[in-house]
Amino acid sequence: MDFWSRLIGGSGLTSSRGLRGNSAAERLSTFKHTCNTLDQIWRTSPAAPGEAASILQVRNCLGRLNSVLNDESRGPAPHPCHAFAATSQVYLTVTKLALSSCDPGVISSAAILFNTLIDAEVDGIVDNRVFARALVDLVRRAGSAGEEGEARLVELLFGVANNIRLRPTILPAWFFPKDYDNQKAEVLESGKEFAGATRKDDFPFFYLLIDYVHHEGRSGDFARTGLLYIIETASRSKELERWLIESxxxxxxxxxxxxxxxxxxxxxxxxxxxxxxxxxxxxxxxxxxxxxxxxxxxxxxxxxxxxxxxxxxxxxxxxxxxxxxxxxxxxxxxxxxxxxxxxxxxxxxxxxxxxxxxxxxxxxxxxxxxxxxxxxxxxxxxxxxxxxxxxxxxxxxxxxxxxxxxxxxxxxxxxxxxxxxxxxxxxxxxxxxxxxxxxxxxxxxxxxxxxxxxxxxxxxxxxxxxxxIKTVERPDESAYIRPIGALNTELQNLVGLAKSLLDDPSLDQAYGNYLVEAYAILDLRTPIPPLVGGPLVDSVRDSPVVLQTNDEILKGMIDRLDSFFTNSVVMNLALTDAFAGLASSNFISLDGWLLVGTHNYEYGSSSSTNADHNVSPVEKFNLAFDQPSCSASVVPLVPATIRRLIQRIEQWRREIPDFDVLVAARKHLLHSENENHDSKSSESSSRPSTSRQGHAAKAGASSDSPRGRQTSLLERKDASPSRPLTNSGAKSLFGSPLRDSPQKQASPRLESKPRSTAAAEELRKRLATPIKVNPSTVSPDAGTLETDSSGSAPAPPPTTTEEAGSSSSPHGSTPDGHVTLGHVLTNTIILYEFILELTALVQVRATLFQEVKFER
Structure with a gap:
């Protein structure tokens, strides 16, 4: 209907919402009559704003004006009512009535009138200083407009700011700065100015936006966006630019x-x-x-x-x-x-x-x-x-x-x-x-x-x-690139640490999930050249720097890792996040703290002899697959610390015959709960993430890890644990390091729910049994189960699930070195998942950051 109305200029309807069937001259006559009525109301009773009859009459008149303007704007040009509103300056009368009545309805109707005139882009409106003053007075003094009225008024400011951004030539109607050059001495001597003078008379419209930028909801959104438009316009107006700097x-x-x-x-x-x-x-x-x-x-x-x-x-x-x-x-x-x-x-x-x-x-x-x-x-x-x-x-x-x-x-x-x-x-x-x-x-x-x-x-x-963290530049920029054989050795060593913690029949699937997650994270780390004309960045290095292993912050993190089993779970999750974040930085080398330095690799005598002579490219390619060895003195900090933790687990295995069964059961319980949580989250989520890292979220998959880690930078909501690694090549290039050694037989799984209440109570008490852990060294009696008569206070009974061995410890790491068996089991799973995550980061990083070579 609107299309035909625009085409023929009217529909013959007499409804107030439709175009009038009579001529444009009659509509203009009606519009003028309503304007005169408003002017008469203002002249006869300007001092009686509270009269209900007067307010009702003003509301009706404003409603008719808005209806006529709205109908006319939907029809073809010319628009005589809009032109008359501009030339007669009816908005001045409307502003006076709105401010004198202090009625939210009148103020809202006045805001609609101003907004209609702005949207219609009528000549003599937005570029008129009288109109600007009327709009500023309406917004500035309408404190009783209510929430809806306030939003309409601030929307007016936004509409003007948008017009200024699109047409900077109308700026003088709203912005009229004084010449402060002659007043510089007076300003400096006053001592009341700090890096800018308050000049509301120069740009009152601007300060109205400032007043609303802290507000919530629509008012704050309109004000903040409008202010951004004004600041953006400064690049096209030297006078405005100077004013913004000095204001x-x-x-x-x-x-x-x-x-x-x-x-x-x-x-x-x-x-x-x-x-x-x-x-x-x-x-x-x-x-x-x-x-x-x-x-x-x-x-x-x-x-x-x-x-x-x-x-x-x-x-x-x-x-x-x-x-x-x-x-x-x-x-x-x-x-x-x-x-x-x-x-x-x-x-x-x-x-x-x-x-x-x-x-x-x-x-x-x-x-x-x-x-x-x-x-x-x-x-x-x-x-x-x-x-x-x-x-x-x-x-x-x-x-x-x-x-x-x-x-x-x-x-x-x-x-x-x-x-x-x-x-x-x-x-x-x-x-x-x-x-x-x-x-x-x-x-x-x-x-x-x-x-x-x-x-x-x-x-x-x-x-x-x-x-x-303290770093040093590497003298040889290419020394951090290791041959494929050395990389495979590092991966096998890390996976070997994980296997020594847990015999997991789903190791391949879990590691594949971490590969997908590692690719999603590291894909964001690839260096991006600076934009043309953008800021010059002097930090794009040709090679990553090397961490100083004596750095105190790094040593503090290693000390926390060394007390892994006495740390709280919350602390361990934060600690492993920090190490994983360090491993994901393309500006930090992995040598010395996670991987053996390339200069510390030792190859066999025949391999070294062949490498020292002039050999063909094919022979160099074959030599690159040779797997080196290294002495115990150059084992990196993190693997060395993990080995000490594994030694404590081996002590517990000797003291607790079914320790591996308990660990496998705890892993199954944590994974089951994590899968249930993920399924509930996916059902409740109705739309994908719109963050800047959304493309990484689509490439990644939520880890099958029970650690509860949800990377705040990559909210991977639409991922599936079984999705294959795509577009990375990391998995196909090296193959899986898990297949380089045969899998061990899977340990039997403990049922998550005991068959009887007595068995459940017995298991609950057992998981709550305190264990003494020495956080620095492994003593011969470390890992022995304590009884109530051992002199140490037993942990209080759990307060959550059947298998929860939770004791209310006042610290993240217990000062006396006592934790429950359930606490040790949970942290063992966290450590296992942490090793897999580090291994995946090393493998994918070698591909994306080109830290591997196929010749030696």
């Missing part, structure tokens, strides 16, 4: 972010609902603080992260380099230096202290953003990095010379404020020092939060990994 835009945005951060609780709050305990935690020893996989951060954290993402969008959309730099400078001085860094510096690590909270907040910040400039400012400052090992924005000298006076003045004022604040500098105590202290903390939440922070840096911002 207090950056100050308001930075202080607003700081205000939201200041509202965050300095103590973490955890869920106390036992029904929400992760299954893998329930089947082990846990304290009440570990009953939630993540702390409850509440609405304040949501508001802070929402505004932080707005910062990210602002920096992304701002096409003016000087405005962008001004925003980033204020972000660093007012938020990083004056708020975030002091909160880290002044945190306390006593029981219930704030260290775990502020580290968690920093972790969430780095999880949420991926804008290179913001990430660089945060980590470059907090890590006090002076090297060129991470991305640095290079500003050519010619651009520095051409820096505008406004930009220089902003920098000078900002620098003077930073000096006056006299805050401590990260050069004396930085994030590396805090991580080093926190990873050795006796407060489990602090250790877990620190490991999660390390993981985020390794996974999302691995450019800065070498600033967090």
């Amino acid at each position: 207090d835009l950056a100050t308001l945005m930075a202080t607003g972010l700081g205000a939201l951060y200041s509202q965050l609780n300095r103590k973490l709050l955890f869920s106390t609902d036992d029904e929400n305990i992760p299954h893998i935690v329930a089947l082990s020893d846990y304290a009440q603080v570990e009953t939630a996989s993540r702390p409850k951060l509440g609405a304040h954290m949501d508001a802070f992260l929402s505004y932080l993402l707005f910062w990210q969008d602002t920096v992304d959309h701002c096409k003016s380099a000087e405005v962008n730099d001004t925003l980033l400078d204020h972000f660093q001085v007012l938020f990083l230096q004056q708020l975030l860094y002091p909160s880290l510096l002044e945190s306390s690590d006593v029981d219930g202290g704030s260290t775990s909270a502020v580290i968690t907040y920093l972790c969430r910040i780095l999880e949420s953003i991926d804008q290179p400039d913001l990430v660089h400012r945060i980590l470059h400052f907090l890590l006090a990095s002076k090297s060129g090992s991470e991305p640095t924005l290079q500003v050519p000298n010619k651009e520095k010379i051409r820096m505008s006076i406004s930009r220089r003045k902003s920098l000078d004022l900002l620098a003077s404020f930073a000096e006056a604040a006299a805050k401590p500098s990260p050069e004396l105590f930085n994030l590396v020092d805090l991580v080093l202290m926190s990873i050795r903390s006796k407060n489990p939440p602090t250790v877990v939060a620190t490991l999660q922070l390390i993981t985020v840096i390794f996974q999302r911002h691995h450019f800065f990994a070498s600033s967090l």
